[in-house]
Amino acid sequence: xxxxxxxxxxxxxxxxxxxxxxxxxxxxxxxxxxxxxxxxxxxxxxxxxxxxxxxxxxxxxxxxxxxxxxxxxxxxxxxxxxxxxxxxxxxxxxxxxxxxxxxxxxxxxxxxxxxxxxxxxxxxxxxxxxxxxxxxxxxxxxxxxxxxxxxxxxxxxxxxxxxxxxxxxxxxxxxxxxxxxxxxxxxxxxxxxxxxxxxxxxxxxxxxxxxxxxxxxxxxxxxxxxxxxxxxxxxxxxxxxxxxxxxxxxxxxxxxxxxxxxxxxxxxxxxxxxxxxxxxxxxxxxxxxxxxxxxxxxxxxxxxxxxxxxxxxxxxxxxxxxxxxxxxxxxxxxxxxxxxxxxxxxxxxxxxxxxxxxxxxxxxxxxxxx
Amino acid sequence: xxxxxxxxxxxxxxxxxxxxxxxxxxxxxxxxxxxxxxxxxxxxxxxxxxxxxxxxxxxxxxxxxxxxxxxxxxxxxxxxxxxxxxxxxxxxxxxxxxxxxxxxxxxxxxxxxxxxxxxxxxxxxxxxxxxxxxxxxxxxxxxxxxxxxxxxxxxxxxxxxxxxxxxxxxxxxxxxxxxxxxxxxxxxxxxxxxxxxxxxxxxxxxxxxxxxxxxxxxxxxxxxxxxxxxxxxxxxxxxxxxxxxxxxxxxxxxxxxxxxxxxxxxxxxxxxxxxxxxxxxxxxxxxxxxxxxxxxxxxxxxxxxxxxxxxxxxxxxxxxxxxxxxxxxxxxxxxxxxxxxxxxxxxxxxxxxxxxxxxxxxxxxxxxxx
DNA sequence: CTGTTCGATGTATGCGCTTACAGTGGAGCC
DNA sequence: GGCTCCACTGTAAGCGCATACATCGAACAG
Numbered sequence: 001x002x003x004x005x006x007x008x009x010x011x012x013x014x015x016x017x018x019x020x021x022x023x024x025x026x027x028x029x030x031x032x033x034x035x036x037x038x039x040x041x042x043x044x045x046x047x048x049x050x051x052x053x054x055x056x057x058x059x060x061x062x063x064x065x066x067x068x069x070x071x072x073x074x075x076x077x078x079x080x081x082x083x084x085x086x087x088x089x090x091x092x093x094x095x096x097x098x099x100x101x102x103x104x105x106x107x108x109x110x111x112x113x114x115x116x117x118x119x120x121x122x123x124x125x126x127x128x129x130x131x132x133x134x135x136x137x138x139x140x141x142x143x144x145x146x147x148x149x150x151x152x153x154x155x156x157x158x159x160x161x162x163x164x165x166x167x168x169x170x171x172x173x174x175x176x177x178x179x180x181x182x183x184x185x186x187x188x189x190x191x192x193x194x195x196x197x198x199x200x201x202x203x204x205x206x207x208x209x210x211x212x213x214x215x216x217x218x219x220x221x222x223x224x225x226x227x228x229x230x231x232x233x234x235x236x237x238x239x240x241x242x243x244x245x246x247x248x249x250x251x252x253x254x255x256x257x258x259x260x261x262x263x264x265x266x267x268x269x270x271x272x273x274x275x276x277x278x279x280x281x282x283x284x285x286x287x288x289x290x291x292x293x294x295x296x297x298x299x300x301x302x303x304x305x306x307x308x309x310x311x312x313x314x315x316x317x318x319x320x321x322x323x324x325x326x327x328x329x330x331x332x333x334x335x336x337x338x339x340x341x342x343x344x345x346x347x348x349x350x351x352x353x354x355x356x357x358x359x360x361x362x363x364x365x366x367x368x369x370x
Numbered sequence: 371x372x373x374x375x376x377x378x379x380x381x382x383x384x385x386x387x388x389x390x391x392x393x394x395x396x397x398x399x400x401x402x403x404x405x406x407x408x409x410x411x412x413x414x415x416x417x418x419x420x421x422x423x424x425x426x427x428x429x430x431x432x433x434x435x436x437x438x439x440x441x442x443x444x445x446x447x448x449x450x451x452x453x454x455x456x457x458x459x460x461x462x463x464x465x466x467x468x469x470x471x472x473x474x475x476x477x478x479x480x481x482x483x484x485x486x487x488x489x490x491x492x493x494x495x496x497x498x499x500x501x502x503x504x505x506x507x508x509x510x511x512x513x514x515x516x517x518x519x520x521x522x523x524x525x526x527x528x529x530x531x532x533x534x535x536x537x538x539x540x541x542x543x544x545x546x547x548x549x550x551x552x553x554x555x556x557x558x559x560x561x562x563x564x565x566x567x568x569x570x571x572x573x574x575x576x577x578x579x580x581x582x583x584x585x586x587x588x589x590x591x592x593x594x595x596x597x598x599x600x601x602x603x604x605x606x607x608x609x610x611x612x613x614x615x616x617x618x619x620x621x622x623x624x625x626x627x628x629x630x631x632x633x634x635x636x637x638x639x640x641x642x643x644x645x646x647x648x649x650x651x652x653x654x655x656x657x658x659x660x661x662x663x664x665x666x667x668x669x670x671x672x673x674x675x676x677x678x679x680x681x682x683x684x685x686x687x688x689x690x691x692x693x694x695x696x697x698x699x700x701x702x703x704x705x706x707x708x709x710x711x712x713x714x715x716x717x718x719x720x721x722x723x724x725x726x727x728x729x730x731x732x733x734x735x736x737x738x739x740x
Numbered sequence: 741c742t743g744t745t746c747g748a749t750g751t752a753t754g755c756g757c758t759t760a761c762a763g764t765g766g767a768g769c770c
Numbered sequence: 771g772g773c774t775c776c777a778c779t780g781t782a783a784g785c786g787c788a789t790a791c792a793t794c795g796a797a798c799a800g
Contacts, residue, residue, distance in 0.1 A: 004541045006756055017780045022758060032778065047540030052519035053432060054756035056423030057785045064500075064519075092562065092569040094730040097691075112482075123505050128515065130434075130500055135493055145498065149422035149434075170417030171374045192462065199462035321467075361467040376786055387750045392788060402748060424786030427755045744799080751792070762781070769774080 005046040013042040025050060065127045065340055066150035067118050068143055069111045070134040070159040110312065110329060111156075114177065117333025118154070125341045127151075140164055147171055152340035157188075157223065173343040175336050180223030187343055188353040189335040193224055193309075196325035196358035197231030197279075200307055204277050205239050208305065208366065212246055213277040216261055216285055218253040225253075225281050228309055232279065249278075251285040258288025266296050274304045277366075283308035283315045283324055290318060290365065305366045311359070320364035328356045375416040383412040395420060435497045435710055436520035437488050437703075438513055439481045440504040440529040480682060480699060481526075484547065487703025488524070495711045497521075510534055517542055522710035527558070528592060543713040545706050550593035557713055558723040559705040563594055563679075566695035566728035567601030567649075570677055574647050575609050578675060578736065582616055583647040586631055586655055588623040595623075595651050598679055602649065619648075621655040628658025636666050644674045647736075653678035653685045653694055660688060660735065675736045681729070690734035698726045 007018040014021070016039060023031050024039045031039070042048070056062040115131060122129045132146045139160045147153055147168035155165075157179020165174055165186065175187045204210050215232050218225035236243040249265065251257040258280065265274070274293070280286035286308030290300060300306055300320055308315055311326025335354050342352070377388040384391070386409060393401050394409045401409070412418070426432040485501060492499045502516045509530045517523055517538040525535075527549020535544055535556065545557045574580050585602050588595035606613040619635065621627040628650065635644070644663070650656035656678030660670060670676055670690055678685055681696025705724050712722070 008756080018757075019759080019781080020779060022756095023779090026758075030778075035778085044537070047537045049514055049517045049538055049541045051427070051756055052515075053423045053426030054785090055518075055758075057421070057427050057787085058756075058758040060758095060785070062423060091727055092565050092695075092730055093727065094569065094573070094732065097686075097731040097733050119503065123503075128500065128502070128519070130498065132498070133489065133493075144419055145422075147419045148425075149498070167414070167417045168419055171419045195462050199464065203464070316467075325462075357461055357463065360462055360464040362464065363467050378786080388787075389751080389789075390749060392786095393749090396788070400748075405748080421786055424755090425788075427757085428786075428788040430755070430788095742800090745797085747794105747796090749792105749794080751790105753788105753790090755788090756785105758783105758785085760781105760783090762779100764779080765777095767774105767776085770772095 005048045006051070007048075009046055010039065010042045010048050013046060014039045061151050061344075062149060063126070063128055064130050064150045065118075065122055065337060066130050066132060066146040066153040067115065067336075068132045068134065068139070068146060068153060068155040068159065069115075070139065070156060110310065110327075113329030114333040114336070117330035117335075118337045119333070120330070121334040121337035125337065127337070127341070129337075134159060143168060152344055154189075154336040154340060157190075158221075173340060173347070175339050175343070177332060177336050178224065180227065185351050187339050187351055189332060189339055189356070190223075190354070191327045191332065191356045192358050193227035194231035194234065196327075196360065197228040197309065198235045199231075199360050200309075200323075200325050201232050201235030201279065202238070203360065203362070204279065204305065204307065204366065205235065205241070208277070210277040210305065211239070211241055212275065213279050213305075214247055214249060214275040216249045216251045216258070216278060216280040216289065218251055218281040218285065220250075222253075228281050247275075251280065251282075251289075253282050253284055255284045255288035255291075258285035258290075259292050260288075261285065262289040262292035262296075266292070274298055277305040277307070279307045281309055283310040283312045283322060286322055286324070286365075287314060287318055290320075290322070301364065301366050307366055311361060315361075316363075318365075323363045323366035324361050326359040326361050328358065331356050375418040376421070377418075379416055380409065380412045380418050383416060384409045431521050431714075432519060433496070433498060434500050434520045435488075435492055435707060436500050436502060436516040436523040437485065437706070438502045438504065438509070438516060438523060438525040438529065439485075440509065440526060480680065480697075483699035484703040484706070487700035487705075488707050489703070490700070491704040491707035495707060497707070497711070499707075504529060513538060522714055524559075524706040524710060527560075543710060543717070545709050545713070547702060547706050548594060550597060555721050557709050557721055559702060559709055559726070560593075560724070561697045561702065561726050562728050563597035564601035564604065566697075566730065567598040567679065568605045569601075569730050570679075570693075570695050571602050571605030571649065572608070573730065573732070574649065574675065574677065574736065575605060575611070578647070580647040580675065581609070581611055582645065583649050583675075584617055584619060584645040586619045586621045586628070586648060586650040586659065588621055588651040588655065590620075592623075598651050617645075621650065621652075621659075623652050623654060625654045625658035625661075628655035628660075629662045630658075631655065632659040632662035632666075636662070644668055647675040647677070649677045651679055653680040653682045653692060656692055656694070656735075657684055657688055660690075660692070671734065671736050677736055681731060685731075686733075688735075693733045693736035694731050696729040696731050698728065701726050 007021045010021045011018040016035065020031060020035065021039055024036050028036060052062065119129055130146060130150055132142050134142060143160055143164055150172060152173045153168065154175040154177055157176040168174065175189060178190050179188060204213050215229065217229055233243040249261050251261045278289065280289060286306050290306050293304065294300060298304055308322045308324035311324050315322040315324045335356060339352055339354060377391045380391045381388040386405065390401060390405060391409055394406050398406060489499055500516060500520055502512045504512060513530055513534055520542060522543045523538065524545040524547055527546040538544065545559060548560050549558060574583050585599065587599055603613040619631045621631045648659065650659060656676050660676050663674065664670060668674055678692045678694035681694050685692040685694045705726060709722055709724060
């Protein structure tokens, strides 16, 4: 590995100017076919690979889009960093593996899906994707680092302080994922939280005839929760029910939180009949809650109907399977990238806010399986 | 968004030279504390974010490592690319979702894990990771593109033509994942395929007393399959069994391939008793095979023992759960990144080949559940 | 008080590429 | 034959930053 070849080397080898070498890659049609072949031959002979740094600097765009997610499962899995690169260990450990009780270890299915959508769209639009995961404490470094490398950045709303957003937005366009549109100038992509919960509530009230569903809220600070709760209230109002008179429980969007809510509820009931329906602000909460209720002998949906929101994979694998509102996560990723592309093409257009439709999935936790 | 600020702007604003601004970021200790504060104040005021392109060009290193995987699930999920960014669609579709028969949609759990390990290690070593997925046809463009952006690149062995490897290796160090060490000069990280299959085979032969296990091979071109088969043969030889006399079936590492193998086998048997043990070269094959055998009334492990190799998540969720050899996928990712780091630190050291130990997971597909 | 040393900062150069702009020569035309 | 036009190629000027080297003072030893 002597010296990595550059345009100059290729130009010299092919007997042309560096401009021509550059054109062969950037605008092949502007170069005569025979010249192009000569240059490409030199490229192959020398093993030339264009430097993205130099190109990015000269062209003022990198062709990379960034995606930032806060970290969730930072668990290091007890797998120590590889520092020693010592030789081969060929001892085979034998383990009698017993069935575990399950429990999703990866809470980030949501991001996996969004990422997948982003990637598909990035490929479609000719971009490369750079993903950053908020490591532990301070997202500032990570985000700034990425911001210096990309042409545009999409982040989960609320994952970084506004000041940081303002800062990096001086350099590149920012797209916020899944946050409510506030009075900022950023572009947004989000889902129809309120409409989804509204439709689900209507189903529970009108079709299933429950006139006093209990709502389990999430962290009150999140836009997602606020919007869902609003959809819930709106649906009740339409049916002439006073939502304010109904009890509201408080989870935190985690499965553990759902368990806690259920435990508290059971304690409060002290043996009385449980509510006819419990509508949770997200799936994790609903799943944790179901776990505890079922363990306590509550029959779902016979005694109590339970619903969630998100449509994560686990919601399909519980028993009974969870009725929920499915977010279009892949579409969310696609929309985020498409929005960035659009913004890059026309930086002057007014802030965009795109809201994606959701889908109501009726399953056994809210009705008979047939 | 007027003009993105540069070092010059910051330098002017802070009343220092651009060298000082640069030092504030690169070598803060070389700058007097008071000067540093002045500069940082200007940085905040202007919203300055260093350009990675310029830095990469000047410093001749980008701080990014690349990871390339061939594509597996290119399925577009019927989810069309977002071209229109039109307004909000708030109609909620309602779907009566019936339980599906499952079937893993994502065959790339393997890569997810390796990716996770790579990311952990990259973070540990202060690198950013750029992942590339071989889209459809030609990996050449993707790989060259990435190669121009990173300081080092790790790829799944066999995923791209050797000529491409030679080409890009003129620019950056290459690490091959999971391929057999050939007579090349690349660095390698891999797992103890042969040892793992050897241990598993010994278990089947010695502990379970099966003296005529059937081997289901994978694509013959892959090093993984070759090594596993070799481990199988070695174990038999040690027990004085003539491996050559035993039948070998041929899968292709996919679940569908496993189903096909099973169907063919059942047809061949024409009602006769199935083999006492079927040892597959990977999990997907074993899972597909089990599906078909079970559907045909074969009791596993009572009539036939089935084993796999890889330890993918699905192997833990089948019934019966699959006895298999677990690859240290996270560790593989870590090792790949650690190897690149090491190579970058000392480009002159001889090629490295690191082989990671595997773990034998005994589960119900090879024995009673108690 | 002068020569030395060293920490802090400025000066100047170049990293490898893109891209306006300026040739350059041949074909087509009057 | 001279002129225009066009397709192609070369010239040259940065892009924003890192860094070797020069410079400048002040602290310090003699």
